Amino acid sequence: MPGYQKITSKMLQVPVAPGAEVYSRRGAMLAYTGSVAFAPSTTAGQSIGGAIGRAVAGERSAMMHVTGQGEVMFGHAGLHVSVVDLSGGDTLFVEADRLLVHDASLQVGTMFMGEQGGVRGIVRGAVTGQGLFTTTLTGKGSCGLLSHGGVMELPIGPQHPVHVDPQAYVAHRGQVQNRLTTAVGLRELIGRGSGEGFQLELSGSGVVYVQASERKI
Amino acid sequence: MLAVDLAGETIRALNGAMVAYEGRMAFKREGMTGGEGLRGALKRKIAGEGMTLMEVTGEGTVYLASEAAEVTLVQLTGDTLFVESESLLALEGGLRTGVQFIGLRGMGAGQGLATTKVEGHGTVAIVSDGPAIALEVTPETPLSVDPHAYVGHHGQLRQDVVTDVNWRTVIGQGSGESVQFRYQGHGLVYVQPAERGGILEI
Numbered sequence: 001m002p003g004y005q006k007i008t009s010k011m012l013q014v015p016v017a018p019g020a021e022v023y024s025r026r027g028a029m030l031a032y033t034g035s036v037a038f039a040p041s042t043t044a045g046q047s048i049g050g051a052i053g054r055a056v057a058g059e060r061s062a063m064m065h066v067t068g069q070g071e072v073m074f075g076h077a078g079l080h081v082s083v084v085d086l087s088g089g090d091t092l093f094v095e096a097d098r099l100l101v102h103d104a105s106l107q108v109g110t111m112f113m114g115e116q117g118g119v120r121g122i123v124r125g126a127v128t129g130q131g132l133f134t135t136t137l138t139g140k141g142s143c144g145l146l147s148h149g150g151v152m153e154l155p156i157g158p159q160h161p162v163h164v165d166p167q168a169y170v171a172h173r174g175q176v177q178n179r180l181t182t183a184v185g186l187r188e189l190i191g192r193g194s195g196e197g198f199q200l201e202l203s204g205s206g207v208v209y210v211q212a213s214e215r216k217i
Numbered sequence: 218m219l220a221v222d223l224a225g226e227t228i229r230a231l232n233g234a235m236v237a238y239e240g241r242m243a244f245k246r247e248g249m250t251g252g253e254g255l256r257g258a259l260k261r262k263i264a265g266e267g268m269t270l271m272e273v274t275g276e277g278t279v280y281l282a283s284e285a286a287e288v289t290l291v292q293l294t295g296d297t298l299f300v301e302s303e304s305l306l307a308l309e310g311g312l313r314t315g316v317q318f319i320g321l322r323g324m325g326a327g328q329g330l331a332t333t334k335v336e337g338h339g340t341v342a343i344v345s346d347g348p349a350i351a352l353e354v355t356p357e358t359p360l361s362v363d364p365h366a367y368v369g370h371h372g373q374l375r376q377d378v379v380t381d382v383n384w385r386t387v388i389g390q391g392s393g394e395s396v397q398f399r400y401q402g403h404g405l406v407y408v409q410p411a412e413r414g415g416i417l418e419i
Binding site for chain 1: 218232233235236237238239242244245246271272280282283284285286
């Protein structure tokens with residue numbers, strides 16, 4: 001199967017065939033060739049229980065199930081698209097509204113931020129604007145992520161932690177611990193901060209995806 | 218996006234422009250005067266040419282970006298770069314900044330009364346909406362640019378405003394190109410492929 005192909009930095013061409021279906025953000029289709037059908041999907045490949053959990057968590061964006069035979073072009077709001085291939089061994093953590101398209105073969109899940117660091121995780125989710133839940137993708141397949149200004153991959157090593165601005169964080173994968181570090185001092189309190197008061201520290205081994213902007217989607 | 222390798226040096230960058238870093242870094246907002254002295258700070262206040270920079274010090278790599286804008290690097294060897302304060306992303310620690318009054322002609326371009334000048338030896342990173350191109354100006358080939366697409370310039374240049382306002386502009390039937398900056402002399406002008414909104418729609 002000739003995987004996902006970038007036509008421009010903001011447009012993605014995805015082959016669809018019986019047995020190789022995809023889920024995409026609803027309304028993100030730009031054009032297609034062949035005979036392809038789009039059906040709104042509330043479960044996005046999850047079980048009913050998972051879907052209800054996501055709805056309750058607010059970690060949900062409307063997805064659609066793309067089936068048939070052909071090539072479909074996807075894009076959204078002029079945002080940059082990046083393709084991430086998962087080989088089956090690791091899990092991608094990403095916000096639901098940054099997900100443009102993913103293979104139906106990937107398992108979608110929801111992770112409670114409290115699972116990573118308890119109360120601290122909840123605080124982190126609130127501060128970074130990620131909310132209390134984040135989406136996980138596992139399995140073998142590809143997905144397309146949305147970002148403002150394109151993404152850069154930064155490798156994370158055990159002796160090589162990376163600090164990221166929470167607003168510029170897009171996704172990460174691998175065995176990564178994240179921790180919110182603060183550098184809030186007297187200067188921040190009197191309104192003369194450097195604008196870098198909160199940082200996400202990622203350590204372990206994996207990859208973090210960072211966008212060239214501090215804008216949320 | 219811009220990656221800067223630091224080994225103990227200091228650079229100055231737009232406040233809040235860090236998106237990621239590796240290694241050990243410290244971020245500190247510059248004082249009220251921003252290294253321009255009390256007079257410089259007062260001039261900046263009067264001119265409304267606001268600029269908030271932070272000092273970045275440390276060892277490692279820092280990644281800087283702002284609103285998905287394109288980054289252009291300009292090497293200065295003792296000459297002066299004129300740039301809008303909002304187009305400045307980062308500069309090497311050894312460079313000096315100051316305010317240059319440009320007079321009333323800045324009003325039409327939405328630039329305000331003053332612009333920022335950077336002088337010394339080192340590298341400056343400027344941001345633009347879309348990739349900026351550098352257009353060369355020689356005495357034989359003067360250059361006219363749309364004030365809304367102008368990003369910055371350096372070299373021995375004289376700046377004039379050319380207006381072509383006639384009755385059509387007055388009744389709202391203008392071509393949208395009634396005011397232009399005209400550069401003469403020797404130097405480079407940076408132009409972006411997008412037009413900023415100005416105070417006056419001319």
